[in-house]
Amino acid sequence: MWPYLFIAPALGAIGLVFVYPLVQVVRDSFYAGSTDTLTYVGTANYKNVVQDPVFRHSLLNNLKLLVTVPVMTALALLIAVMLNDRIRGWRQYQAIVFLPYILPATAIGLTFSYLLQRNGVLNTFLRDAGLGALAPDWLGSASWVVPAIGGVVVWQQLGFGVVVFTAALLALPAEVTEAARIDGAGWWQIQRRIHIPQIRRIVEFFVVLEAITVLSQVFNYVYVLTGGGPGNASSVLEFYIWKNGFSLGSVGTASTVSVILLALASVLIAIYMRLRARDAEV
């Protein structure tokens, strides 16, 4: 009997915070109106949403931001293989690159909103370096704002990859590397053929987790850096949900986009669960 008593609070919490909202959000996506006077509208919300240019643009921005995942993965791998050689100060370097990852994205966003202004620190630096042509109004230009947000995301998430990859590399058996070296393999060859393949699983986990993050947890950056602007240029799905739900009071529309976001994320969630199941078998 006791196991059920022990597990009851967890089931209660999950029921309230996960199961109930998940069921309710799907239901709400078929209704329109404000919270008190909801009327059933079938799939009308879905039809309206997919025709809304702001929704399409928000979705496109999330997809564009996915580009940050291979970028941060490659950078983190490069840094990790160098740290793995235990170059002087590697622990300190690791601690430094990890620091941004734990800081509140709100404070980070405020800081970068000043650094990336038209005449902000980054552009001053670029102009002084004679690269004035590469100094756009990062957050005020419709074409540069998403890459700029992506840059901040990479800046903050990179350290997570570095720490995870370095930990995995340091745990690898030295014999294999030694054998390869005796056989005449060069440094790059050892990294590419021996080291990185051995930590492949960890890299896969990282890629999936970061893809989920970039798809569904970048509200903070957008809200503080640009407020979705200029216009709706930097809106993402989360921002669209927030705006419709809490600024425009359209619960149906917000719920519909929540369901769409959930559907997109569930592909990644399924991959994550498969990776886990595979790891458990070993």
Next chain:
Amino acid sequence: MRRSIPIALRQLVMVAMAVVSLYPIWFLLQTALKTNEQYTLSPTGLPSHPTLENLRQVILELPVPRWALNSAIVTVLSVSISTVIALLAAYAIVFSTMRFREALLRVNLGLMVIPPVALLIPMFVFMVDAGLINSLASVVIFYSGLMVPFAVFFFVNFFRQFPVELIDAATVDGASPLTTLRRVVLPISKAATFTLVIVNAIWVWNELLIALVFLQDENRRTLMAGLTLFQGRYATNEPLVLAGALVSILPVILVYVAGQRFFVRGLTAGIGK
């Protein structure tokens, strides 16, 4: 090693990485210590006459201490609640022969990575109906629940490394499961629990979206939700805004410096074995 990247080049890459990682944090710090005039004249220069005026204003004249207190209350409560709930559940999952354990763990895994934004609208409506909007309880409830799946996963992985004999011995001695958990399991789980608490505390402290939506009354805001008000109100006083941001990151940095190894272990627990 042949054809490796020369040491000098590697150090150069690392130094560049360190500068890029630290500069924005340094910029935040030095700007918070400048007067608005100094900042306008020289945004990048060192603070020639560092001043604590912005920090004084932020702490004594603006509701930052109130917000920080709200954040602290929310953090302590929701982390404690979720940790206790998860401890009990994980203990039952690992040390009992309860049915559906594997199915439960599988579902739990999926819940760990569900985007909170998808749950936001129904939870908001729920909190409105329950009369909890603008009450710290609303975010405490939501945060506690959101943290349960990862905490369960974390403790299950940890408990599975335990020798079962330890638990069996206690049971044979007639100890109840709750006593065994408190007297046998908890004392050897201190480091793991501490790790989880740190990681979750940082997550709650940093959270914005939910706090922004649930706590709209100015005095009920958390520090992060409060800071976003600064941006609009003091748009032309960057040092003041960043002094607020500085207050928000200081506890995080202190915790990081004090418990770095716990951090790394906890934050990487979602990856690998």
